[in-house]
Amino acid sequence: MRDCHKWGQKFQNYGLRLTISREAILEVLINTDKHLSAEDIFMAVHSNNPAIGLTTIYRTLELLKQTGIVTKFEFGHGKAKYELTEEYSKKKHHHHLICKKCRKVVDYTDFIMEEKEYINKAATGMQNKFGFDIDTHIIHFYGICPECKAE
Amino acid sequence: MRDCHKWGQKFQNYGLRLTISREAILEVLINTDKHLSAEDIFMAVHSNNPAIGLTTIYRTLELLKQTGIVTKFEFGHGKAKYELTEEYSKKKHHHHLICKKCRKVVDYTDFIMEEKEYINKAATGMQNKFGFDIDTHIIHFYGICPECKAE
DNA sequence: TCTGATAATGAAAACCATTATCATTTTGTA
DNA sequence: TACAAAATGATAATGGTTTTCATTATCAGA
Numbered sequence A, B: 001m002r003d004c005h006k007w008g009q010k011f012q013n014y015g016l017r018l019t020i021s022r023e024a025i026l027e028v029l030i031n032t033d034k035h036l037s038a039e040d041i042f043m044a045v046h047s048n049n050p051a052i053g054l055t056t057i058y059r060t061l062e063l064l065k066q067t068g069i070v071t072k073f074e075f076g077h078g079k080a081k082y083e084l085t086e087e088y089s090k091k092k093h094h095h096h097l098i099c100k101k102c103r104k105v106v107d108y109t110d111f112i113m114e115e116k117e118y119i120n121k122a123a124t125g126m127q128n129k130f131g132f133d134i135d136t137h138i139i140h141f142y143g144i145c146p147e148c149k150a151e
Numbered sequence C: 001t002c003t004g005a006t007a008a009t010g011a012a013a014a015c016c017a018t019t020a021t022c023a024t025t026t027t028g029t030a
Numbered sequence D: 001t002a003c004a005a006a007a008t009g010a011t012a013a014t015g016g017t018t019t020t021c022a023t024t025a026t027c028a029g030a
Helices: A005-013 A020-030 A038-048 A054-066 A112-130 A146-150 B005-013 B020-030 B038-048 B054-066 B112-130 B146-150
Strands: A070-073 A081-084 A095-099 A105-108 A133-144 B070-073 B081-084 B095-099 B105-108 B133-144
Touching: A020 A038, A020 A054, A020 A081, A038 A054, A054 A070, A054 A081, A095 B112, A105 B112, A112 A133, A112 B095, A112 B105, A112 B112, A112 B133, A133 B112, B020 B038, B020 B054, B020 B081, B038 B054, B054 B070, B054 B081, B112 B133
Parallel strands: A095 A133, B095 B133
Antiparallel strands: A070 A081, A095 A105, A133 B133, B070 B081, B095 B105
16 A cells, blocks of 8 residues: 555544554555455454454444544444545445345445435435535435345 | 234234234334434333333344334444334335434435436446345445534 | 143343443643 | 653443343233
C-alpha cells in the first residue's frame, strides 16, 4: 500500500495517530472485497502482527467508523461486518444481498440510477415531513442463494 | 381481539399450539404501532400475565419470525426490535427512519410506488445475475431528528 | 374422562460479541 | 532527551440472547 496520505491527513485532522496497528487494519480492509467481522480482521492482522489484540481491532474500527472511513453493517447474524466507505474504497456504490441460510453476503451494483432517484425523493420527502436530516441509507436484500437452493 | 383464526390456522399448519403466552404476545404486537424490543414486550405482557418469562418471549418471537408473522429488525443499537409483518399488521408498507443520536425510529410510508419499481427491477436483476431468490428487503434511512438537531 | 406422548414453559446458567478498566507502552513535541 | 497525551493489551465486565433441564400444559386417542 504506502498510500495512507488520505487517511494520514484525516487522522491528523482529528488529532489521531497513524500507528502500526491502524495501518495494518486499514491494509486488511483495503485488500479484501469481502465483508469482514472484527474477528476476521483480527485473524488477518494477527498473521503478520501477532502482538495486536482484538481490543485494538474493535477500538480502531470504531474510530474508523467515526471518521467516516469504514461502515459498520449488522446483517442480523450476531457479528457486525465492516467495510471501507465508498470514498475510501475501490468498490462502487452497492447494496447487499444476504443468503438467509448460509449467511453469505454478495454485493449488488446494478440499477444505481433508479435507486438514487427513489432515495432522493424519499430523503427529500422525509426532510419535509419530519424535519429529519438524512445522511445515509442502507438497502439489504434477503433471499436464498443458488447453492443453498440446490441442497 | 379474539381474531386469532388467521394465526390459529397458521399455528395448526406448523403443528404448533396456540397458548396463553403466545396469544398475549401477539396481542401486544397488534395493539402497538411502535417497534418493540423483547424486553418491551415482556414488560407489556407482564402486567397482565406475570407468570410469563422473558425466555418465552424470545422463544415465541423466534417462532413468530419463522412462521412469517413478525419481522425482526436490528437497527444497530443492541436490542432487536419486532413488528408484525405486513400480512398480519394494520400498518401499511413502510420503511424506517432512525435517528443516529436518540435512536428514535419513525415509520415512513411515502413513495412506495417508486420504491416498488426500483426494488422489482433490482430483485429481478439479482435473480438473473446471481440466481438468488429474493423474498424480502429492508431499507433504513439514518439521520438526525429535529429534536436532536435543536439541542 | 383418563392417559400417555409431545410440546411449551420458567428459572437459572451459559453464550458470545462487544466494551470498559487500568496499568503499561508508544508517540509526537517541547 | 523528557514529558504529556494517546494508544495498547490483558483481563474483567456487560448485556442481549440462547441453552439446558426439570416441570407443566396441551392434544389425540382409548
